[in-house]
Amino acid sequence: MTNTKKEIFRETVTFIKQWARNPFQMGSIIPSSRALANLISRCALDGLSDDCIVLELGSGTGRFTKSLLDAGLSPERLIVMEVDPTLISFLKHRFPNLTIIQGNAAFLTDLLPKESIGRVGVIVSGLPMLSLSSVVQEKVLQSCLDVLYPGGSLLQMTYSPFSSISAERYGMCKTYIGCAWSNIPPANLWRYTRKVEE
């Protein structure tokens, strides 16, 4: 087996083990495909202002993380948050130069370094939005709005054919980006931005 194949095997086994321990928290049995990771990283970096950073929520084994770095985002401009301690160890080993925060995204505003608040241009979310309780979902989305740069956006994947976030409720506009058909299962990507007051 080549090193890349070994790495993918190790990653997939780690992911499946964590899914078996906590299926609702994981929301998926295997990591996202490269096609979905590339779609999300292209969208995240398109037009990202130089003084803004990217925040990734629910990084898992780091599929989106790797794609963002491969697409040219410098490690100092990426902060990763994940709740599962086993996946945190995996991520720290895989990306030793990154800021990786262990915690629940519902407490994002307390966990994020203070100097990053308001500098987050894009939030890339792999969180299983539809498996979160309504209380946690509300806290996560409110915190996202609190840390985002005024013109910033949240990119959220979902396996649902519909938006997994009721944008209106949070004063956001939603835009459908597209579907990664080769993902298992196929995944849709949406962008959410704060509504501009008239």
Ligand SMILES: C[S@@+](CC[C@H](N)C(=O)[O-])C[C@H]1O[C@@H](n2cnc3c(N)ncnc32)[C@H](O)[C@@H]1O
């Ligand atoms: C569907 S997996 C996505 C993993 C990775 N982004 C990918 O696409 O392969 C969801 C991830 O969100 C994490 N997660 C779930 N709830 C969370 C929360 N409240 N705060 C932070 N991470 C959470 C899970 O532990 C899991 O790693």
